[in-house]
Amino acid sequence: MNALSQREQALFLLLNEIGIISQLSSARLERLLPHGLTVAQFGLLNHLVRLDGDWSPARLAAAFQVTKGTMTSTLQRLEAKGFISMRANPADGRAKIVTLTDAGRRAREAALAAAGPGLADLKAALSPADVDTLIPGLQKLRIWLDMHR
Amino acid sequence: MNALSQREQALFLLLNEIGIISQLSSARLERLLPHGLTVAQFGLLNHLVRLDGDWSPARLAAAFQVTKGTMTSTLQRLEAKGFISMRANPADGRAKIVTLTDAGRRAREAALAAAGPGLADLKAALSPADVDTLIPGLQKLRIWLDMHR
DNA sequence: ACCTTATAGTTTGACATCGTACTATAGTCA
DNA sequence: TGACTATAGTACGATGTCAAACTATAAGGT
Numbered sequence: 001m002n003a004l005s006q007r008e009q010a011l012f013l014l015l016n017e018i019g020i021i022s023q024l025s026s027a028r029l030e031r032l033l034p035h036g037l038t039v040a041q042f043g044l045l046n047h048l049v050r051l052d053g054d055w056s057p058a059r060l061a062a063a064f065q066v067t068k069g070t071m072t073s074t075l076q077r078l079e080a081k082g083f084i085s086m087r088a089n090p091a092d093g094r095a096k097i098v099t100l101t102d103a104g105r106r107a108r109e110a111a112l113a114a115a116g117p118g119l120a121d122l123k124a125a126l127s128p129a130d131v132d133t134l135i136p137g138l139q140k141l142r143i144w145l146d147m148h149r
Numbered sequence: 150m151n152a153l154s155q156r157e158q159a160l161f162l163l164l165n166e167i168g169i170i171s172q173l174s175s176a177r178l179e180r181l182l183p184h185g186l187t188v189a190q191f192g193l194l195n196h197l198v199r200l201d202g203d204w205s206p207a208r209l210a211a212a213f214q215v216t217k218g219t220m221t222s223t224l225q226r227l228e229a230k231g232f233i234s235m236r237a238n239p240a241d242g243r244a245k246i247v248t249l250t251d252a253g254r255r256a257r258e259a260a261l262a263a264a265g266p267g268l269a270d271l272k273a274a275l276s277p278a279d280v281d282t283l284i285p286g287l288q289k290l291r292i293w294l295d296m297h298r
Numbered sequence: 299a300c301c302t303t304a305t306a307g308t309t310t311g312a313c314a315t316c317g318t319a320c321t322a323t324a325g326t327c328a
Numbered sequence: 329t330g331a332c333t334a335t336a337g338t339a340c341g342a343t344g345t346c347a348a349a350c351t352a353t354a355a356g357g358t
Binding site for chain 3: 023026027030031056057058068069071072073076089092093094095096
Binding site for chain 4: 036038039040041066067069070073074077092093094095
């Protein structure tokens with residue numbers, strides 16, 4: 001009936017918790033974001049601000065570990081909002097170059113300011129020690145999953 | 150420029166890792182499932198098998214922490230596959246009663262058997278101690294998020 | 299040069315999810 | 329009994345996501 005070992009059950013529980021947290025925290029964050037930004041869009045803006053330089057959609061897809069199709073869609077929506085611009089890569093006829101616009105930079109600032117309080121509330125849920133305990137294990141799991149897909 | 154304290158940044162990183170793991174592990178599981186079952190559908194079948202009794206869509210939505218609309222949609226797809234049946238609740242004209250069918254029970258068995266190996270592989274990623282370390286903190290976070298939404 | 303393979307990006311169809319709005323039934327209370 | 333409020337379920341539109349199929353360009357090998 002239950003074909004899972006105890007260890008497998010623990011792993012199952014772990015992934016279950018992670019799924020629920022992901023869902024709840026995304027919904028929570030998204031409600032705070034301005035300009036109708038989604039979590040995916042906000043993440044992309046943050047990435048482009050922090051790691052300046054030229055990014056192709058393919059590199060972005062790899063960085064976020066989503067498919068190219070998913071990245072195409074998110075980039076199109078951000079472009080429609082005027083927060084990024086895309087141009088052809090003169091050195092590679094297949095590729096595009098993604099650039100953050102000034103409006104995108106401002107939107108990211110506003111989003112960060114709006115999201116801050118939501119994150120601050122979370123301090124009540126987890127102590128700094130809790131967070132430090134969780135992060136290494138989760139990174140291990142994330143890296144393993146990334147390498148074995 | 151970066152309006153987040155160090156602690157907030159750590160929390161942000163934590164939620165980021167959780168989001169990526171959730172995405173990768175769901176995609177991984179879904180590739181293994183038979184009958185075109187999705188993770189959401191599989192979770193629902195598991196729930197109905199383990200916790201026998203009568204469940205309304207509303208109770209299921211609360212248990213899975215999704216909206217009623219989401220649950221309506223998933224239940225309709227499972228019903229179309231013949232894995233659950235729904236009937237009106239004679240004691241409450243608003244409510245429905247969800248029941249697992251025999252085909253649903255068999256599909257869940259098959260799905261569990263198919264998912265087992267994928268979970269077993271994960272043992273290579275995390276030791277039992279790692280899992281035991283992660284679960285309490287994640288539960289704390291999940292419960293807090295659930296209570297504050 | 300040509301053929302094969304790899305990579306970049308888009309499109310499409312299916313699903314889960316949210317939030318909002320809506321209908322119908324229950325329950326409460328004056 | 330009648331009005332207000334709460335709950336159950338559904339519908340809709342938007343978004344993210346995947347997988348698969350497709351086009352276009354690049355790179356390698358013979």
